[in-house]
Amino acid sequence: QVQLVESGGGSVQAGGSLRLSCVGSGSAFSGRIAGWYRQRPGEAREFVAAARRDGKTYLADDVEDRFTISRDNDKNTVDLQMSILKPEDTGTYYCATWRPAEDPDHWGQGTQVTVSL
Numbered sequence: 001q002v003q004l005v006e007s008g009g010g011s012v013q014a015g016g017s018l019r020l021s022c023v024g025s026g027s028a029f030s031g032r033i034a035g036w037y038r039q040r041p042g043e044a045r046e047f048v049a050a051a052r053r054d055g056k057t058y059l060a061d062d063v064e065d066r067f068t069i070s071r072d073n074d075k076n077t078v079d080l081q082m083s084i085l086k087p088e089d090t091g092t093y094y095c096a097t098w099r100p101a102e103d104p105d106h107w108g109q110g111t112q113v114t115v116s117l
Contacts, residue, residue: 001025001026002024002025002026002027002028002106003024003025003026003028004022004023004024004025004028004095004096004097004106004107004108004109005022005023005024005025005095005108005109006020006021006022006093006094006095006108006109006110006111007020007021007022007111008020008021008111009093009111009112009113010112010113010114011114011115011116012085012113012114012115012116013115013116013117014085014086014087014115014116014117015084015085016085016115017081017082017083017084017085018082018085018113019079019080019081019082020036020079020080020082020093020095020111020113021077021078021079021080022034022036022077022078022079022095022108023075023076023077024076024077024078024095024097024106025076028076028097028106029053029073029076029078029097031053031099032053032097032098032099032106033050033051033052033053033097033098033099033100034050034051034071034078034095034096034097035047035048035049035050035051035058035069035078035095035096035097035098035104036048036049036050036069036078036080036093036094036095036096037093037094037096037104038089038091038092038093038094038113039091039092039094039110040088040090040091041090041091043091045094046060047060048060048063048067048080048093049063049067049069049080050069051069051070051071051078052071052100053071053073055071057069057070063082063089065084066082066083066084066085067080067081067082067083068080068081068083069081078095080093082113085113085115086115087115087116087117088115089113089115090113090114090115091112091113092110092111092112092113093110093111093112093113094107094108094109094110094111095107095108096108
């Protein structure tokens, strides 16, 4: 059974940092890209970051100077280090995995991130 479990969300003041972690079970990570999406209040879910098994990473334009994604293939984990957080980073963050060139089809339950002024 495939399962993704996130942890590490919380509340922080603007300028602060948070680290999100996701661990996958079953075949959640096997042959898949792993990454993070977020859904900000009143908006659609959007891509944040992704990490391939070979170590190549991708970041959305508005976070590339502030967030870092890392992946451990042996542990089936993918982490998102978020720094210099802004109020507009507030939202629910979802771990996801997907096959290359496809849409995510495995999702975690989401973890809330709230950034206040």
